[in-house]
Amino acid sequence: MKLIMDMSVQRSVVAQLSARPQVVEAGPFVLGWDPASPSKYINYATPVPGAAITPADVAALVAAFREIDRIPRLEYVVNIAPDLEGQLLAAGFTVEARHEYLVCTPDTFADVPDPDGVEVTEPDTDADYWGMITAQAAAFGDAFEVGPADIDRSRRTKERGGVVRMARSRPDGLIVGGGQASPPSEGVAEVAGIAVTEPFRRRGIAGAITAAITREAFARGVEGAWLEASGDDSWRVYERVGFVPTGKRLYLALD
Structure with a gap:
């Protein structure tokens, strides 16, 4: 079940980036960016689940970021590309954060009313x-x-x-x-x-x-x-x- 959710979450990230105003498909990566914003939190890439990734792919992704004048940056679910971190670190990337993600389903959902006022x-x-x-x-x-x-x-x-x-x-x-x-x-x-x-x-x-x-x-x-x-x-x-x-x-x- 956990692996299924990992894959679903990662695919949803791919879909979100694919809906950016501009999209670059750089080998096994999808880079979504917005010409109206220089923010690295809006312009970033993620790997496609199941795709094989090589150091040459990472280099091509960095070049794609440089081409659009944006900071090379990635967000992704760790389990769908367990070897990618090592390749990125070898290419000079640094870790910004490691977060757990949380999931709510209709079965676990607990409604919260609007506070007074x-x-x-x-x-x-x-x-x-x-x-x-x-x-x-x-x-x-x-x-x-x-x-x-x-x-x-x-x-x-x-x-x-x-x-x-x-x-x-x-x-x-x-x-x-x-x-x-x-x-x-x-x-x-x-x-x-x-x-x-x-x-x-x-x-x-x-x-x-x-x-x-x-x-x-x-x-x-x-x-x-x-x-x-x-x-x-x-x-x-x-x-x-x-x-x-x-x-x-x-x-x-x-x-």
Whole structure:
């Protein structure tokens, strides 16, 4: 079961990258990138499950990144390419992070209601998207500068069948957080970008956002929702919604 989920998650990552505005198929890798953003967290590559990979393939991938003026970077499920890390390290890549991913199914899902004074809802207007993404950026330590391309990217997620939700405080209408799930692929969807601004944390808002997104993904036929937790606090939030540690993912870059 674990190997099946590893393969499903990795294939879903391939599908997500293949839906980027620009896609480069570099041998056994898929490189998805967005000309509107220089962010290495948006422009990265992943291996195709089951493909044989050689050092020459890695060199060709690095050249493909250089051709589009982006930092060579990969994200992938470890078990689907267990020998790849050694090849990447030999080529000069360094490990950014090793994360466990967690999976929630309809059987493990535990709903979380909206906290008092907060409404979790779908963004509609550009102002909604701008407020949500600005809140996410602030929650992540202003890791990126919000621009029109971010709104377009979030709208594309929704238009392609993904789930986007924001949290709005009442009665002032301030947008205090948000998150999204990728369009379904291989029966799974990635839940990502769950964020709540500092003054509104520890009120159950992150759990309510996660639950609302996951609930809607299941309503659309998704069999498994997966995500990664960045720390103990978020880990507890996700486990409360029904996410269970399942596998490992690896991030490497050639800065």
